[in-house]
Amino acid sequence: MESLDDKSKRGRWTSTFGFIMAAAGSQIGLGNLWKFPYLAGSNGGGAFVFVYLIIVLLVGFTLMLGEVLIGRHTQLGAVGAYKKLSERWTWLGGLGVLAGFLILSFYSVVGGWVINYMVRSITGILGTADFGAFITGSVEPILYHAIFMLINLVIVMAGISGGIERASKIMMPALFIMTIIVMIRSLTLDGAMEGVKFLLAPNFSVIDGSVILAALGQVFFSLSLGMGCMITYGSYLGKDENLVKSSLATPLMDTAIAILAGLTILPAVFAFGFDPSEGPGLLFVTLPSVFSKMPFGNFFAFIFFTLVFFAALTSAISLLEVTVAYLVDQFNWNRKKATFAMTFVIFLIGAAASLGLGIWDHITVLPGKDIFDSLDFTASNILLPLGGMLMSIFIGWFWGLDNAIREVTNEGTLPFKFAPVWGFLIKYVAPIAIALVFLESTGLLNVIKKLF
Numbered sequence: 394m395e396s397l398d399d400k401s402k403r404g405r406w407t408s409t410f411g412f413i414m415a416a417a418g419s420q421i422g423l424g425n426l427w428k429f430p431y432l433a434g435s436n437g438g439g440a441f442v443f444v445y446l447i448i449v450l451l452v453g454f455t456l457m458l459g460e461v462l463i464g465r466h467t468q469l470g471a472v473g474a475y476k477k478l479s480e481r482w483t484w485l486g487g488l489g490v491l492a493g494f495l496i497l498s499f500y501s502v503v504g505g506w507v508i509n510y511m512v513r514s515i516t517g518i519l520g521t522a523d524f525g526a527f528i529t530g531s532v533e534p535i536l537y538h539a540i541f542m543l544i545n546l547v548i549v550m551a552g553i554s555g556g557i558e559r560a561s562k563i564m565m566p567a568l569f570i571m572t573i574i575v576m577i578r579s580l581t582l583d584g585a586m587e588g589v590k591f592l593l594a595p596n597f598s599v600i601d602g603s604v605i606l607a608a609l610g611q612v613f614f615s616l617s618l619g620m621g622c623m624i625t626y627g628s629y630l631g632k633d634e635n636l637v638k639s640s641l642a643t644p645l646m647d648t649a650i651a652i653l654a655g656l657t658i659l660p661a662v663f664a665f666g667f668d669p670s671e672g673p674g675l676l677f678v679t680l681p682s683v684f685s686k687m688p689f690g691n692f693f694a695f696i697f698f699t700l701v702f703f704a705a706l707t708s709a710i711s712l713l714e715v716t717v718a719y720l721v722d723q724f725n726w727n728r729k730k731a732t733f734a735m736t737f738v739i740f741l742i743g744a745a746a747s748l749g750l751g752i753w754d755h756i757t758v759l760p761g762k763d764i765f766d767s768l769d770f771t772a773s774n775i776l777l778p779l780g781g782m783l784m785s786i787f788i789g790w791f792w793g794l795d796n797a798i799r800e801v802t803n804e805g806t807l808p809f810k811f812a813p814v815w816g817f818l819i820k821y822v823a824p825i826a827i828a829l830v831f832l833e834s835t836g837l838l839n840v841i842k843k844l845f
């Protein structure tokens with residue numbers, strides 16, 4: 394039988410379920426399991442979760458639908474999509490591809506750490522892990538980073554339905570089940586309720602600019618927004634799909650998994666008397682100590698790190714896919730060649746980022762930031778919010794809400810009750826909210842306040 398990938402060079406999802414699993418696979422990743430719990434831990438717990446939920450509701454869903462509809466309408470990846478809609482906006486797609494490229498370079502280094510932790514928990518030596526010594530090494534972390542990129546290469550090279558969709562359909566349901574198992578274990582520990590309270594009871598007095606900024610950046614990162622990733626995934630959707638349903642489903646799942654991850658990690662941290670504001674080390678330093686004190690700790694550690702690995706992998710393939718789609722759509726490269734080329738260059742930059750934590754830690758790219766942090770900061774805190782803000786401006790003010798809504802309703806054949814609300818959110822609320830947070834984060838808001 395002829396596969397869908399053969400019919401068009403670009404490929405296509407085989408079903409709505411396939412798209413949802415792939416999009417959820419992209420969104421659910423290290424952002425949920427690694428970043429969300431530690432950000433919540435160091436930004437006041439419930440207060441952070443509260444702000445996060447509001448931003449998902451107002452900005453997250455809005456931009457998700459915006460990206461998916463642009464992709465489905467143009468049937469092209471980030472760069473091609475903007476180019477087709479308005480030649481003058483092509484660079485915005487380019488900015489997205491650049492962001493994806495930068496994110497994957499450090500993301501895949503962390504992906505390598507996760508594989509290392511998985512191996513350690515199978516072999517029962519997780520307790521001996523010295524995280525600091527491991528990640529500052531020059532050989533081992535780069536080797537694991539290479540393994541992680543190779544697995545990405547194999548999946549992305551296999552194409553949309555045969556590679557990305559198939560991998561996501563297996564890994565995502567497994568991930569849901571594994572999350573529940575580890576969460577039950579964690580919630581039944583003595584003293585777990587302290588962690589639950591910490592995560593769910595908001596203390597509004599701790600909400601300030603930095604909490605809001607952390608939450609906004611995290612919404613973009615976790616929902617894979619702001620760089621055309623969902624444009625690219627949307628471009629493999631058929632014209633008869635219901636965009637509203639799909640773009641409600643995956644942010645809901647992503648948010649649910651972030652909360653479940655918080656309910657898995659923080660109760661365990663509290664039960665064993667660790668500090669929730671440990672920061673990035675929460676997953677790699679605190680958690681292994683927690684597992685080592687738990688009955689059957691190695692077993693749960695193995696399930697847990699396998700889950701983290703699945704999540705990281707299905708996200709990384711979406712980042713690689715954005716850069717590959719660029720070469721396929723714009724330069725007519727075949728998928729094999731494009732995937733090889735991108736994997737190789739990303740491997741090299743990632744290797745530099747990894748060395749930047751060790752022997753190259755004296756090299757700073759952005760002031761005071763090593764290579765790894767510079768990549769993360771430039772992409773996550775600047776390019777993603779900027780890309781999301783400009784996309785909402787593009788849809789709301791240039792391409793036009795009428796065109797957008799015609800696409801969402803499949804030329805008026807599907808109902809879209811919330812069209813006016815969505816239009817208001819994407820035209821006014823999203824760009825203004827992002828701009829304010831962005832100006833605040835770069836310190837520009839203070840400069841402007843002084844001017845007036």
Ligand code: TRP
Pocket residue numbers: 419420421422423424425496613614615616617618619620622708709711712777
């Ligand atoms: N959302 C993923 C996570 O939470 C990471 C990711 C995949 C991403 N694709 C993206 C982040 C595109 C920003 C943009 O781990």
